[in-house]
Amino acid sequence: MNPKRKKKLILLSSMVAAVAVAVGLVLFALSENINLFYTPTQIAQGEAPVGQRIRAGGMVVEGSIERARDSLDVQFAVTDYKHEVIVKYSGILPDLFREGQGIVAMGSMNDQGDFEASEVLAKHDENYMPPEVEAALKASAETAAIE
């Protein structure tokens, strides 16, 4: 490689490195704002502002869903397996919403420490599987539980 090209190569690589560092620092400084949602632990520790519109995310706790008989009001708890937050919502839930499912809710914390949601989104993971496999997994988990 001739010296001129080498100089250019070094110049270009250092330019890319400098941009990478700058962007990295910006993202690091903004990291709290880039997170899409607050976890129940962050809410329990008071990191989430009260009264402001925020998002809360977590797993829907098994057996915590309570639906009103005469309206679309629904209430459930979300957890990150350390803390739980009660979410209150009125409206149609996405198809994937169920117990044990990850969700992200948009809304705000009220004075009682409950989360009043105006929008609920379902989150899914990358563990796609056919229905038969899921049924087999459930069956084996049940037999394991019986034993």
Place this chain on the structure above:
Amino acid sequence: MWKTFVAWFHRMGSPKWFYDITGRWIPWFAVASALLLIAGTVWALAFAPEDYQQGNSFRIIYIHVPAAILAQSIFFLMAMAGAVGLIWKMKVADMVAKSCAPIGASMTFIALFTGAVWGKPTWGAWWVWDARLTAMLILLFLYFGVIALQSAFDSKQSGARASAILSLVGVVNIPIIKYSVEWWNTLHQPATFTLTEKPAMPAEMWVPLLVMVIGFYCFFGTILMMRTRNEILEREKRTHWVQGLLSKK
């Protein structure tokens, strides 16, 4: 090994040689991509099982993931070609970079569009300002910027230089897209495919996906070579060998 690579690299820098060799490669790539894409699509739509939660809407993954992978790979290739063009002043590299941009922008658009269509039934929203989605949107704008810069200058060389610098700067966005789902809380699920780990889904689901990904790569290779050859003919039209090609026909 290194020496043969260097020799090959320098030969690739000759537009005539590039034109001749890709002319021989294109049929192979075209046939491979047609076979893989047809086989992959039929397999994915008719034979792969549906997902236990999402049912059939899961099948959009077979377009969404390959397009998203290609969008990022193409950007990386474009930046590398741009760097080669800047450092070695290789005209063919500039032409390759120029040909990459519209293909990559289309792939990014397909990934965003299929993602929105998939997001509505599963998440409950077309669009969410989550880190992965936003970074992907920035990638689309970077592609637009590169395309605009290429034609913003009177001289092709200045256009190539400016767009190469923008694509090199934009390369920083690629690891951000890739790791966004790990660094931050996002609505988007983690990666379907990683190089180091086995996919989390069973083989009957991921094998057709892999076929589609390879098919997309072959398709990209075909289109890239065709576009670059056009670009070469356009820029070299006054040279002897292009005139020779024309008079032969």
